[in-house]
Amino acid sequence: MNIYDELKWRGLVNQVSDEEKVREYLDTPGQTMYCGFDPTADSLHIGNLVPLLCLVRMKRAGHNPLFLLGGATGRIGDPSGKDKERELASEEKIESQARNIQNQIEAFCERNTGEKADVVNNYDWTKGISFLEMLRDVGKHFTINWMMAKESVKGRFGRDDVGISYTEFSYMILQGYDFYHLFMEKGCQLQIGGGDQWGNITAGCELIRRKAQGEGYAVTFPLITTAEGKKFGKSEGNAVYLNAEMTSPYTFYQFWINTDDRDVIRFLKYFTFLTQDEIAELEKKHEEAPHLREAHKRLAEETTIMIHGKEELEKVLAATEALFGKGDIMSVDAPTLRGAMEAAPGVEYARNELPDLPQILIDLGMAKSKGQARKDIQGGGLYLNNERVSEFDYVPTEADFIGGKCLLLRKGKKNYGLVTVK
CATH class of the missing domain: 3.10.290.10 (RNA-binding S4 domain)
Incomplete structure (x- = not known):
C-alpha cells in the first residue's frame, strides 16, 4: 500500500494540497519529507506522537524523512493555536531543550526502525542570514493580505487585549523559508504537520513556487480529540511526556490502558504500527468481549514499547500485577514502583x-x-x-x-x- 493511502486508512489525513500529486510523489521509494518540532519544553509529549510516528512510518516505507529541530523558530514562537503571545525563553534554555528533544527523536527512530534519524536544525541555515537579506530575498515574496488571511494569525487581529507582535506574525516566513531551504538543499517536496500548521506549511509551498519555480506539497493531520471532545494528550490537566523522568513508564502505560472504549480502536490506528488485519481482529475481540480489554492492553503495550522499550514494559506489567493481581511486590523494580505511586503520598x-x-x-x-x-x-x-x-x-x-x-x-x-x- 502507498504510505499515503495507509495514512488515509488510519484517519491521519486532514488537509492535503494536491492528493494525486502527493500519492504519486510517495509512490517512488527514497522521497524526502519533513516535519518540525520546536523546542518549547524539555521533552516531547504524546501530542507530538502523530507527526513523530508519521516520519517513522515514512522511513519504514523506504523514504528519507527529515526530523527538523526548530532551533531558530523556537526562538520566535509559533502563534498557531495560541490566543496570546508566547513568552520568549532564553537562548541557553532553548538550546538545552533542543538537545533533549534531539536525543528523544534519535532514540525513538532507532528503536522503531533500526536506523538513525536524519535530524536537521533550522538554526544552522538561518543564523547567518541578515535582517536585510530576509526582508529582501524572502519577505518580498509574501503579501500582508495573504498572511493575514491565515488562521494562525487571523484570530489574533482585532483583539486589542492580546494582538500579535511582528515577531510572531513573521513566524510563517521563517517556516516557509525552512521548506524552501530543504527543497533546494535536500530535494524535499513534502512537509507534514498538525492541522494548525496549514498556513505555515502552505507559506513554504508558495515560497518554493515564487522563488524557485518549483512545487512543494502539504499534508496535515487532524486535531485529535477524545470521544468526550477533549483535546488529546492531557491527563488530569497534565501533559503526558515521552521523558521517563517527567512521566514515568508506569503512568505512561496507565494513560493508554485507561483509554475510553469509544476511542481505543481509533487510537490503535493512530498510535501503533499494527496492520489492518491485526487491528480488525482486536476490534472484533473488543466488540465480543469488551470486559477483557484486549484492545486496551495491546494499545498500552505497543505504545510503551515504542517509547520506553520492552524491558520497561515488563517492569510496568510486573508492578501492575503486584499491585492489582497476585504478583510478588518484592520483585518489583523500585524506580518503577515509585513511578506507579507518584500520585500517592x-x-x-x-x-x-x-x-x-x-x-x-x-x-x-x-x-x-x-x-x-x-x-x-x-x-x-x-x-x-x-x-x-x-x-x-x-x-x-x-x-x-x-x-x-x-x-x-x-x-x-x-x-x-x-x-x-x-
Whole structure:
C-alpha cells in the first residue's frame, strides 16, 4: 500500500494540497519529507506522537524523512493555536531543550526502525542570514493580505487585549523559508504537520513556487480529540511526556490502558504500527468481549514499547500485577514502583531513623493520630508490601524495603503510601 493511502486508512489525513500529486510523489521509494518540532519544553509529549510516528512510518516505507529541530523558530514562537503571545525563553534554555528533544527523536527512530534519524536544525541555515537579506530575498515574496488571511494569525487581529507582535506574525516566513531551504538543499517536496500548521506549511509551498519555480506539497493531520471532545494528550490537566523522568513508564502505560472504549480502536490506528488485519481482529475481540480489554492492553503495550522499550514494559506489567493481581511486590523494580505511586503520598526517612508504623501513617497523612493508626492496624486494615500487619508498633526493617529503597503501605483497598529511605 502507498504510505499515503495507509495514512488515509488510519484517519491521519486532514488537509492535503494536491492528493494525486502527493500519492504519486510517495509512490517512488527514497522521497524526502519533513516535519518540525520546536523546542518549547524539555521533552516531547504524546501530542507530538502523530507527526513523530508519521516520519517513522515514512522511513519504514523506504523514504528519507527529515526530523527538523526548530532551533531558530523556537526562538520566535509559533502563534498557531495560541490566543496570546508566547513568552520568549532564553537562548541557553532553548538550546538545552533542543538537545533533549534531539536525543528523544534519535532514540525513538532507532528503536522503531533500526536506523538513525536524519535530524536537521533550522538554526544552522538561518543564523547567518541578515535582517536585510530576509526582508529582501524572502519577505518580498509574501503579501500582508495573504498572511493575514491565515488562521494562525487571523484570530489574533482585532483583539486589542492580546494582538500579535511582528515577531510572531513573521513566524510563517521563517517556516516557509525552512521548506524552501530543504527543497533546494535536500530535494524535499513534502512537509507534514498538525492541522494548525496549514498556513505555515502552505507559506513554504508558495515560497518554493515564487522563488524557485518549483512545487512543494502539504499534508496535515487532524486535531485529535477524545470521544468526550477533549483535546488529546492531557491527563488530569497534565501533559503526558515521552521523558521517563517527567512521566514515568508506569503512568505512561496507565494513560493508554485507561483509554475510553469509544476511542481505543481509533487510537490503535493512530498510535501503533499494527496492520489492518491485526487491528480488525482486536476490534472484533473488543466488540465480543469488551470486559477483557484486549484492545486496551495491546494499545498500552505497543505504545510503551515504542517509547520506553520492552524491558520497561515488563517492569510496568510486573508492578501492575503486584499491585492489582497476585504478583510478588518484592520483585518489583523500585524506580518503577515509585513511578506507579507518584500520585500517592510519600515520605522519606534516614535509614537509621525509621519510626514505627503508626507514626509513618501520620506522616503520610493516612491517619490523624497514633490512636487512630493503631485502631486501623488492629482492625486488620493495614498492609505492608501487600502483607497484612498485625503488630501496631512494628518498625520496618531492612528486609522490608523493596530493592533496599522503598516500601509500600496500603490502608483498605485503595489508600496507598510510599516510604523511601535516604
